[in-house]
Amino acid sequence: MSLTKDLTLLSDRINALSESQTLAMSKKSRELAAKGHQVINLSIGEPDFQTPQHIKDAAKKAIDEGFSFYTPVSGILELRQAIADKLRKENNIDWKADNIVVSTGAKQSLANALMCLVNPGDEVIIFSPYWVSYSEMVKLAEGETVLLEGPFENDFKVTADQLEKAITPRTKVVMYSSPSNPTGSVFTEKELREIAEVLAKHENIFVIADEIYEYINYEPNYFSLGSIPSIKERVITINGMSKGFAMTGWRVGYMAAAKWIADACDKLQGQITSGTCSISQKAAVAAVKGDMKPTQDMAKAYLRRRDLVLGLLKEIPGIRTFTPKGAFYVFPEVNDYFGKTDGETTIHTADDLCMYILNKVYVSLVTGEAFGAPNCIRISYAASDENLTEALRRMKDALAQLH
Incomplete structure (x- = not known):
């Protein structure tokens, strides 16, 4: 049975459904990690803390x-x-x-x-x-x-x-x-x-x-x-x-x-x-x-990480952001990079930029298009200070190669 025929046998509702792009990026990250690359995954919305x-x-x-x-x-x-x-x-x-x-x-x-x-x-x-x-x-x-x-x-x-x-x-x-x-x-x-x-x-x-x-x-x-x-x-x-x-x-x-x-x-x-x-x-x-102190401590850690990421983003030209007041995401505009190239890859969209960063320096992000904002990317800071610092360093290096 051909792939096309297989799909026609599925219901219209499932064929109309899109795959979650946050989960899709996580899948690609795992595939690169399985090949031995040191991938830093900032694409998924999951706390990195243990349950209290x-x-x-x-x-x-x-x-x-x-x-x-x-x-x-x-x-x-x-x-x-x-x-x-x-x-x-x-x-x-x-x-x-x-x-x-x-x-x-x-x-x-x-x-x-x-x-x-x-x-x-x-x-x-x-x-x-x-x-x-x-x-x-x-x-x-x-x-x-x-x-x-x-x-x-x-x-x-x-x-x-x-x-x-x-x-x-x-x-x-x-x-x-x-x-x-x-x-x-x-x-x-x-x-x-x-x-x-x-x-x-x-x-x-x-x-x-x-x-x-x-x-x-x-x-x-x-x-x-x-x-x-x-x-x-x-x-x-x-x-x-x-x-x-x-x-x-x-x-x-x-x-x-x-x-x-x-x-x-x-x-x-x-x-x-x-x-x-x-x-x-x-x-x-x-x-x-029960005791809310572990939850409060996690929120304090996220706040510190937010400020860390915002500070590092300020060092990267062409990124425009604001200070988020909650959750654990930064959502910057990156369309200044559209139309730029490193000589091999040309960036047309936020999707292209995320794939460029993933393949170039092994940092996984999510395109803003998945969230209705095609000029943006989502960076999750539910990660260690060390991984965040290293990820933003890699991003800065990769983006500096686009002209």
Whole structure:
């Protein structure tokens, strides 16, 4: 059977789907590393810290106590109550345990919400630059993505005025992350209240607020859109354990929403995965209820690394950036290098630049095109100070050869 024929036998929805470019770059990095090259991977959004010990201990205890059976689809009550308490205390979002659905990672929580709200042809406004999977999830839900681009001068943040102009009778969902992947930008309380004023006028529009990087935030007084009473019933708050607690492989995410939305997501999840790993859920209880010092220490380390990377980037001509307020990414504009060559390779796009840097000096980055910003690249600083310093030195050397 030919490759072409094989693809025609696949469903239209999977053929329409794009491969994650962040995972694709990681795959290419591994291939080069397997050939013996010393690759520094700054392409993947994963903490480089170990899961805190008290969380691992809780998982071991759950194993020893035989907590290995199916759990309720939405998660064990102990965890959902702990999440509800956290949201009330830290985010001023007053939901009960029945409003919480725990899933196998925040990615599943996002997909659940979209699949339960979006009909074919519904428009989903995504604040851009955006996390790569948002638009692909909208495709799976048979909706239509409307990208709303935040200006560089506003740290890539979309304004309330922009949102108001983008809304149409077909708009069903607005979707964003704060702190943002890929930009590291954080919406202020003032900015989110202005956005809420726009949304309050449109009672059939819902918001998916992705707060997965909440704890990697360098500004005081983090603010959640879901705490605003006028739109509370229409905000689906997404969060999880992976970033703030260095628990990427444990696969625990959650959503908080009006009960009828939570019930719909429970219904969907019950037909796809049911409840997530029982042991991971017990570990998540310890994360949400336990000592926050390890999380705070990680955030301090990320802040130091951010400043290290920003300082090193200033030494490279032709790169324009701003100071991100959260997450662990720097998202500089690099279009000054478009059209330049080292005599062998000519750079036309950010994709070309990332591949040039990977093949020339073995540093793995991600093109901004994957995030809706084709003039940018994403640099993850979830890496050691030594690797960051060496990676930026290599990048500087490689870029200096372009004329």
